[in-house]
Amino acid sequence: MREALADALALLLPTSCAGCDDPDIALCERCAAALAPQVVRRPGEVPVWSALAFAGVAARVIRALKEDGRTGLARDLACALSAAVAEASASVLASARGDVVLVPVPTSRAAYRRRGYRVVDLVARSAGLRTERLLRTVRASADQRALGAEERRRNVAGVMRSRAAPGVRVIVLDDVVTTGATLAEAVRALRAAGAEVVGAATIAATARRSGAHSGS
Incomplete structure (x- = not known):
């Protein structure tokens, strides 16, 4: 049967x-x-640890999760996010005392309506990671995929706001880091709320182009 x-x-x-x-x-x-983590660190004012290169199989699997509704793939990407978080946390905690809070980059309202789930939150839950949703979007932004680095920064400037978080040490979570625009906006919003952003962790990272900045 x-x-x-x-x-x-x-x-x-x-x-x-x-x-x-x-x-x-x-x-x-x-x-x-092909999804076995190989964590690399992208240096910058806020360093970013990423477990996979956003190419080939990893790119296809992440796109299938994000765009095709294949939510079961979150379990297959959980190990990558967990590994990136572990590396980021180890580096941060080796240089200073105190716990860190994992804060996912918020999903836009349009993306949430389209998908019905938050990609980073879903993968984090599959990885058994405890997160705090301090950030939210406060205005719409255009689709980033067709934009260059400077256009991305302008597009997401001011789109996020954080709950008050004085003295909270944060590692920001996202799915893919590209030019750094989205993560930079998340960092700005968290710092404005009093948080200390000590790093970021992502499932994957695109190859850096000349002039690219860390972030998503």
Whole structure:
């Protein structure tokens, strides 16, 4: 009976590997292995630790989670985010005392309406990470994907606000760091609320271009 039901569901809801399109599997072993974390640190005023390069299999899996509603892939990306957070926390706690709070970058209202979930929060929960939603968006911004670095910074300037957080030491979480515009805005908002932002951790990072800044 179970096999018959599985076959029927496969006909109605065909599944393919998010990384390579192999049929009848959400993520094949080869693509799962490609998501093994290799954390790198992007230096800057606020250093960013990222576990994967945003290319190939990792990029396809993250896009499938973000754009195709394949929420089960959050479990497959959880190890990467957890590894980036572990590296960031170890570095921060080695240089100063005190706990840190993990604060996800907020999802825009339009993106939340479209998806029905918050990508970073979902992956963090799958990783067993405790987060605090200090940040929220206070105005809409344009889609960042077609924008250059300077356009991205202008686009997200002033879009976030943080709850009061005097003296709270924060590591910001995001899915992908690109030019640094989104993370820079998150840092600005948190600092304006009194927080001390000591680093950021992301699932993946794009290759840095000349003149790029750390952040998302």
